[in-house]
Amino acid sequence: MRHHIEASRGSKAAFSPAWLIYRPIRDAELRGAWSRRLSTMTTPEGRPGRLLGSALRELKDGLSSLIGIEPTTRRSSGPATMRGLVIERRPGGTESFEIETGPDWVRLSAGGDEGALYGAFRLLQIIAQGIKPEGLHIAESPNAALRMIDHWDNLDGSVERGYAGRSLFFRDGKILPPGPRLEMYARLMASIGINAVAINNVNVHRSETELIYPQRLRNLAEIAAVLRSWGVKLFLSVNFAAPLTMGELDTADPLDPRVVAWWEKRAQVIWKAIPDFGGFVVKADSEGRPGPFTYGRDHAEGANLLARAVAPYGGRILWRCFVYNCLQDWRDRRTDRARAAYDHFSPLDGRFLDNVLLQIKNGPMDFQPREPVSPLFGAMPRTAKALELQAAQEYTGQQRHVCYLPEQWKTYLDTDIRGGSDGRLSRSVDAFVAVSNLGDDPNWCGHDLAQANWYGFGRLAWNPDLAPADIAREWAALSFGADKTLVEELASFLLGTWRAYESYTAPLGVGWMVNPSHHYGPNPDGYEYDRWGTYHFADRDGVGVDRTKATGSGYAGQYRPELADLYEHKETCPDELLLFFHHVPYGHVLHSGKTVIQHIYDAHFEGAEFAAALPERWRVFEGSLPKDVYSAVLDRLRHQAEHAALWRDVINTFFYRLSGVPDAKGRLIYR
Numbered sequence: 001m002r003h004h005i006e007a008s009r010g011s012k013a014a015f016s017p018a019w020l021i022y023r024p025i026r027d028a029e030l031r032g033a034w035s036r037r038l039s040t041m042t043t044p045e046g047r048p049g050r051l052l053g054s055a056l057r058e059l060k061d062g063l064s065s066l067i068g069i070e071p072t073t074r075r076s077s078g079p080a081t082m083r084g085l086v087i088e089r090r091p092g093g094t095e096s097f098e099i100e101t102g103p104d105w106v107r108l109s110a111g112g113d114e115g116a117l118y119g120a121f122r123l124l125q126i127i128a129q130g131i132k133p134e135g136l137h138i139a140e141s142p143n144a145a146l147r148m149i150d151h152w153d154n155l156d157g158s159v160e161r162g163y164a165g166r167s168l169f170f171r172d173g174k175i176l177p178p179g180p181r182l183e184m185y186a187r188l189m190a191s192i193g194i195n196a197v198a199i200n201n202v203n204v205h206r207s208e209t210e211l212i213y214p215q216r217l218r219n220l221a222e223i224a225a226v227l228r229s230w231g232v233k234l235f236l237s238v239n240f241a242a243p244l245t246m247g248e249l250d251t252a253d254p255l256d257p258r259v260v261a262w263w264e265k266r267a268q269v270i271w272k273a274i275p276d277f278g279g280f281v282v283k284a285d286s287e288g289r290p291g292p293f294t295y296g297r298d299h300a301e302g303a304n305l306l307a308r309a310v311a312p313y314g315g316r317i318l319w320r321c322f323v324y325n326c327l328q329d330w331r332d333r334r335t336d337r338a339r340a341a342y343d344h345f346s347p348l349d350g351r352f353l354d355n356v357l358l359q360i361k362n363g364p365m366d367f368q369p370r371e372p373v374s375p376l377f378g379a380m381p382r383t384a385k386a387l388e389l390q391a392a393q394e395y396t397g398q399q400r401h402v403c404y405l406p407e408q409w410k411t412y413l414d415t416d417i418r419g420g421s422d423g424r425l426s427r428s429v430d431a432f433v434a435v436s437n438l439g440d441d442p443n444w445c446g447h448d449l450a451q452a453n454w455y456g457f458g459r460l461a462w463n464p465d466l467a468p469a470d471i472a473r474e475w476a477a478l479s480f481g482a483d484k485t486l487v488e489e490l491a492s493f494l495l496g497t498w499r500a501y502e503s504y505t506a507p508l509g510v511g512w513m514v515n516p517s518h519h520y521g522p523n524p525d526g527y528e529y530d531r532w533g534t535y536h537f538a539d540r541d542g543v544g545v546d547r548t549k550a551t552g553s554g555y556a557g558q559y560r561p562e563l564a565d566l567y568e569h570k571e572t573c574p575d576e577l578l579l580f581f582h583h584v585p586y587g588h589v590l591h592s593g594k595t596v597i598q599h600i601y602d603a604h605f606e607g608a609e610f611a612a613a614l615p616e617r618w619r620v621f622e623g624s625l626p627k628d629v630y631s632a633v634l635d636r637l638r639h640q641a642e643h644a645a646l647w648r649d650v651i652n653t654f655f656y657r658l659s660g661v662p663d664a665k666g667r668l669i670y671r
């Protein structure tokens with residue numbers, strides 16, 4: 001293992017093992033306590049299958065690196081004597097596992113080979129975090145059965161909203177052959193419980209439409225084989241109009257028998273090449289992508305077409321709900337993009353086949369630093385749903401700013417979207433999906449600290465009850481060593497960065513004050529007179545979007561009554577979402593006691609100050625983090641500090657000039 005890590009560091013095509021580095025445990029007593037319990041390894045009867053084989057390899061390599069032992073292995077031949085590491089079966093879900101320790105043994109019992117693999121990773125993570133073996137007893141099973149990463153990678157090697165280099169899968173029109181990096185990718189995914197990946201962009205262009213043809217499937221099968229060893233299923237994004245795009249039919253009408261037969265044939269070809277293929281992700285009738293609306297069909301008819309074709313193979317359809325009018329006129333105040341997903345999909349509840357999951361973005365707009373939770377999660381009790389989060393920091397600093405997203409995600413997961421005994425969003429979805437923040441940069445994410453978002457997504461998808469602070473500690477310990485001070489300092493460096501980012505960008509939930517197209521940097525009116533339905537309506541008197549039932553677009557009414565009431569009234573609407581739901585004068589007084597305009601000034605000064613302090617705060621890690629990581633992060637923090645100041649100045653100036661209200665604290669507002 002160590003050899004592999006060094007090799008991967010030393011070569012030109014170097015890549016980081018990230019949190020699977022397995023740094024040796026320095027504390028001799030702790031090392032001893034674990035070695036005593038792990039000197040032998042008893043595996044279940046029979047020849048291990050592929051997954052269990054991966055688990056055993058990982059354990060051997062990990063233990064040798066962490067505590068310097070190579071456990072002698074033997075296969076169980078009957079009831080196990082409790083000595084050493086005993087891996088055994090237990091009743092329960094295939095992904096579930098239990099880890100228990102005794103004076104000279106560790107029992108890892110799992111419901112299936114998947115569980116053994118996840119349990120193996122957890123055991124190694126426990127050791128790597130410097131946790132003592134005495135009295136340990138944990139039992140885990142995942143909160144959601146499908147835990148997925150969606151890449152937005154194109155066949156030419158570019159990545160839509162990619163901030164970490166080029167694609168890990170494609171280059172210049174070709175599918176890259178599997179190599180050590182793909183293996184490391186799959187291990188990293190498995191280690192955080194990810195069990196599915198879709199590797200191409202949801203915007204499926206002509207060339208990617210061909211991915212479901214035999215010539216491409218041969219290469220994809222090689223990728224699927226590597227993923228399979230780590231319990232990760234391959235999915236693809238498909239073009240709803242594929243039969244048309246490929247010139248094979250003159251229609252893509254979901255009710256046309258020729259189209260039905262076309263997709264059946266495709267499914268047959270795909271599953272012949274990749275027997276455990278996962279299914280399709282579909283972006284239809286969205287931002288110019290084709291869909292069922294062209295034929296006067298609804299999205300249940302569209303999704304069910306594909307669902308029927310893949311059902312015989314156990315395939316699934318992740319059908320995205322990001323459907324809205326992107327050709328709006330800013331003068332039209334009745335159309336509200338935030339309403340769109342609910343308006344299109346909620347009437348279809350109960351009409352989707354069982355193997356369809358509706359993939360819904362966390363908020364009703366598009367991954368802004370702050371949005372309310374999408375009301376659609378509470379509106380479709382008879383439909384399977386997937387929550388889509390964005391690890392790619394499209395609107396949250398593009399992996400040049402440090403922005404620890406688990407803190408943001410947690411606010412969504414914990415929202416009581418359905419009411420009743422446990423109506424939390426985390427308990428209302430059947431799958432967790434994140435848009436990938438990965439690319440072929442050596443550190444995978446561009447920004448070393450953005451690895452924590454990748455790690456954090458996997459951990460929350462597995463267990464949404466984890467606290468973001470604990471996830472940060474875990475990630476820090478696994479990536480950089482179990483030194484308590486270092487871990488605490490790194491975790492506290494990450495915590496609060498999302499709120500800081502929020503405070504120096506667009507205020508109070510209004511969003512969208514970014515440069516159009518690439519979405520980086522401040523531009524208050526960048527999207528104001530555009531066609532995308534993304535307005536803040538700031539004028540000399542006030543700012544914000546009236547989405548109330550009483551006088552606005554009615555969006556607030558899409559929630560269950562208690563939440564609808566909360567958002568409907570300025571008096572109860574949480575400050576951080578005020579401008580999302582209400583248009584208010586600058587003098588409106590927030591719950592915080594500040595006026596809206598003073599809040600805007602203060603938040604931007606404070607947020608920029610937070611960012612300005614980051615490079616200096618980072619210095620504490622000089623010498624304790626690997627040099628390359630230390631200096632690469634420092635560079636990015638310096639940029640963040642400058643860029644946050646730009647955000648502060650542009651936004652504050654915009655509001656100062658519009659409102660004419662001076663800063664109560666008399667600070668210099670200019671640009």
Ligand code: GCV
Pocket residue numbers: 152160161201202203283322366394
């Ligand atoms: C893949 C936003 C992004 C697009 C993205 C789209 C989506 O609009 O800016 O790049 O397209 O969301 O989620 O489909």
